[in-house]
Amino acid sequence: MLPILESTDTRALRRLLDRTPDDHARIEPAVRDILGAVRTRGDKALVEFARKFDRLEGPIELSPAEIHAGAGDCPREVRAAIRKAARHIRMVARAQVPATWTKQVAPGVKVSQRVVPLERVGCYVPGGRYPLPSSLLMAAVTARAAGVPEVIVTCPRPDASVLAAAVEAGVDRIFQLGGAQAIAALAYGTATVPRVDKIVGPGNAYVALAKALVARDCAIDFFAGPSEIVVVASSGDPAWIAADLLAQAEHDVDARALFLTPSRRLAQQVARAIEAQLAGPDAQGTPARDSLARNGAIVVTRTIAEAAALANRIAPEHLVVDTPELGASIPVAGSIFVGAWTAQAAGDYAIGSNHVLPTSGAARFRGGLHAWDFVRVSTVQQLTKRGVALVGPTAATLADAEGLKLHAASIRARLGIAPKVGPVKARARRPSARSSR
Incomplete structure (x- = not known):
């Protein structure tokens, strides 16, 4: 039977959540x-x-x-x-x-966003x-x-x-x-x-x-590791939850399937449902049982808020939740499936959302494959004489503050301000090792 862990067992959780590639x-x-x-x-x-x-x-x-x-x-x-x-x-x-747009930042100051597709993918x-x-x-x-x-x-x-x-x-x-x-x-x-x-x-x-x-x-x-799913729920149909976990475990023996719940009763029901479905004909010949044995678990938390916090810490590829409110409380996931009817496997095929998703915690900083992955987004700037008179002094002051005098000079040249000219100080020449002998 799929192991049922306590959220207070920090050692077991650390071992379970370690996704360091070992090969x-x-x-x-x-x-x-x-x-x-x-x-x-x-x-x-x-x-x-x-x-x-x-x-x-x-x-x-x-x-x-x-x-x-x-x-x-x-x-x-x-x-x-x-x-x-x-x-x-x-x-x-x-x-x-992404949209192409033009913004008039100030009189004579125009910034545009240009979106151009990649040539070959x-x-x-x-x-x-x-x-x-x-x-x-x-x-x-x-x-x-x-x-x-x-x-x-x-x-x-x-x-x-x-x-x-x-x-x-x-x-x-x-x-x-x-x-x-x-x-x-x-x-x-x-x-x-x-x-x-x-x-x-x-x-x-x-x-x-x-x-x-x-x-x-x-x-x-992005770098992609083994597929993973985290289900977070305090109620629901045990057979449906079990089916979602098994669907991901079917990928390969390295896939990860976790169920987080504050309900011990539901945890036990889901564990029994998994065993029953593993004994069925659909599971035969798949790596699902080995996958769950290696990387699967049910974690009983003290509260649903603790389960949500743990899910955010995991940053899973697929997140399944039983309510919209719970989904809103777990923003760190590649793709989020809300409600009992939203079978995660449907998203793999026909919902329209993309199933090429970040794994191994990469959902902390990005989502799944997206149209913006296939375009170059450039900014286009244009100043008029009035525009450079408006923003030029600000830019030159900041360049001076950074010590980049030639940056400032290139701006002031357009403002009609002559660069500062002073005597060039010759650097003292240090004798070489050869001439000192």
Whole structure:
């Protein structure tokens, strides 16, 4: 049965909440080697790794005819679901695009915000235990909605559903690449794979570490760790709460699923419901039981306020709460699901909100993948003669205060104020070690 912990057991909580990656030191040398090989040897290294790790037999890139033919093999009901999900994602993403505006700050002083989409974006789509057309939709549809003219996808084993999602999203090119080698190709470019401005999308530990290592050379969305969910509730249907926890535990053995509640009775009911559902046919063959055994727990808190405070401390990827008021009291989360009917798994597919979300506490400083991830926001300034007369003295005074005299001089030149000129003092020349002998 899922362990039930007390919030007062600080040692157990510390151990439970520790999300320090334990495998990065082990895999970093291999990831660095892959990145370096692709960067220096290009397609030759890329093909070697694709054959070795992804068991690729054909060409790296799928032709447009192959993409459309593969998409045609996708069942009709799945294609319909893809279209509907894409429509919802597109609607939300378009509403997220930052606005272009112009503000007259003062007479003769104008500041504008200019929003320009990135030129080319690379979307990584995992190809592990399950095909993930939803991940392609979340990244590619959002990029297109932001106005990105070229969207590239890498996926080691794109099945019919992934190809159908690519067609719906308007993807330009698909490369059958996975792992750190795919990230290297997108970040640095090869003769076959063009270099992109930004890499987005979830992946395994090798992908996550590769993204972190190339981030100095190519923008990424964020570093992504294992998936996680925190449910906070003092009441509710135990079977539904259990189902939400198990849905996240299904991802892999490193996924984290936590239930925080002040109700011991509800805690016990949820624990029993989890056991019952793990015994059902849907859970067979999934990593859910191992995931819960390694990273899952139910924490009984003294109050609902304490549960909310603990959730804020965790900063989870997914947060599920039973009331709007409780959701408002827990602002530190990647995505928040409010009310008993709001199944978190629905957000993974069809609500329209993005499921590419910050993990490992990164929700402390950012939310999920967003339209603004795909644009450059620049400010444009313009002063008239009247405007520089108005703000120039203020700017020059501040430049003087910082000791940046040439900054001040460049402003005063426009104000018709001559720079101060004084005698240049020659610095005394110190004798060198050689001349002193």
